[in-house]
Amino acid sequence: MKNNKLNKNNYSTADYFNIRAPRYANSIKTFPFARSLDLIPYCFAIKDLGTNLNFLDAFCGPGFISSSLSNLNHKFVLADVSDEMIKSSSTNHESFVVKNDFENLLNKYGKGYFNIIVSHGGFHHAVSLVNNKIDNNKTIEKHRNIISNLSKLLSKDGILIIADIPNDNYIEDYLLSDKHYSLSQFKDIVSSKSLQLISDSLKISLDKAYSLIQFQNIIKSKVPNQNPHPVPRYYFDEYIAKRTKYGHIAMYPDFIDIKSQFEKYGIKNIGLFNYHSPWIFESNNAAGWFFKEKFSIDRPTLPNENSELDYMMYEIINQYLGVNNYNDFSFVNWGVTYSIFKKYE
Numbered sequence: 001m002k003n004n005k006l007n008k009n010n011y012s013t014a015d016y017f018n019i020r021a022p023r024y025a026n027s028i029k030t031f032p033f034a035r036s037l038d039l040i041p042y043c044f045a046i047k048d049l050g051t052n053l054n055f056l057d058a059f060c061g062p063g064f065i066s067s068s069l070s071n072l073n074h075k076f077v078l079a080d081v082s083d084e085m086i087k088s089s090s091t092n093h094e095s096f097v098v099k100n101d102f103e104n105l106l107n108k109y110g111k112g113y114f115n116i117i118v119s120h121g122g123f124h125h126a127v128s129l130v131n132n133k134i135d136n137n138k139t140i141e142k143h144r145n146i147i148s149n150l151s152k153l154l155s156k157d158g159i160l161i162i163a164d165i166p167n168d169n170y171i172e173d174y175l176l177s178d179k180h181y182s183l184s185q186f187k188d189i190v191s192s193k194s195l196q197l198i199s200d201s202l203k204i205s206l207d208k209a210y211s212l213i214q215f216q217n218i219i220k221s222k223v224p225n226q227n228p229h230p231v232p233r234y235y236f237d238e239y240i241a242k243r244t245k246y247g248h249i250a251m252y253p254d255f256i257d258i259k260s261q262f263e264k265y266g267i268k269n270i271g272l273f274n275y276h277s278p279w280i281f282e283s284n285n286a287a288g289w290f291f292k293e294k295f296s297i298d299r300p301t302l303p304n305e306n307s308e309l310d311y312m313m314y315e316i317i318n319q320y321l322g323v324n325n326y327n328d329f330s331f332v333n334w335g336v337t338y339s340i341f342k343k344y345e
């Protein structure tokens, strides 16, 4: 889509993300390691599953999750409703434009094709728009259709991970596995640069083994999230949605409902984890620059370096999300919930 305006009376989420795509991709390309901590729960969940597996990055955007996990010797398929998001991906993995809640992907690859499926930040954007407004009931139905299709695409013994902003934050963490890993044991999954950045910025040993809960407790002790609104929803609802032309097109998923929907397909929840990990930047201005993308959907150009604007955006994210300065790094509070599933039948 060349036009950078959503001038239709009835635009779709694909139209919205087609416009957002170049800026979204540009932020990730400029700071490819800022979201390194997001990768740790995936490492815990998919390490030791074997090699040459079929891996679906559902709701891939520009492919941050699959490209960050590319050290794995798997076949990756990127899937998204927005062809511009896929085009802006820097990976040369197979890609697919999703239609009808992943039904066309199921038709192409068939039941049980994927051994690993991940969805990072996708569900809350998978909404049904009627006259440019979110229809809640249709969106719930949409989430259920997506769950049904992803369930069919998952192989027996396959692992599926949903990471998203929850509609509530009351969920108690539980993980059936208490595996312990050191950061350096993840070198076969993510780049050494990511691991080194985590180690340097948070002063975590590369070689000491931790469980996922212990790992999160270290993060919490060094960069505690003291914001009264500990999930990014507040920032999106109270800041972005009110000040950008198209709002923030989102309906946050109910993780308890997601869990019970997957159970219908013989898929059990083996971990549910409020992972309050921040994003890492080398300065407050760099963090501000990154977040300009979320504010700039209807701006004509990509966000440029402009230290005054970057600082202003830093102040805003500090107010709405919270930023910790630790060890000369800037940690922006984030926090999504990870729900890990396994298909037993």
Ligand SMILES: C[S@@+](CC[C@H](N)C(=O)[O-])C[C@H]1O[C@@H](n2cnc3c(N)ncnc32)[C@H](O)[C@@H]1O
Binding pocket: 013, 014, 017, 058, 059, 060, 061, 062, 063, 064, 065, 079, 080, 081, 082, 085, 098, 101, 102, 119, 120, 121, 122, 125, 126, 127
């Ligand atoms: C916030 S982005 C997340 C991208 C990526 N997973 C990441 O972690 O950077 C959400 C993505 O979901 C896609 N999306 C929204 N609704 C969708 C749907 N119904 N089916 C497939 N993809 C959808 C959007 O196009 C967008 O690329």
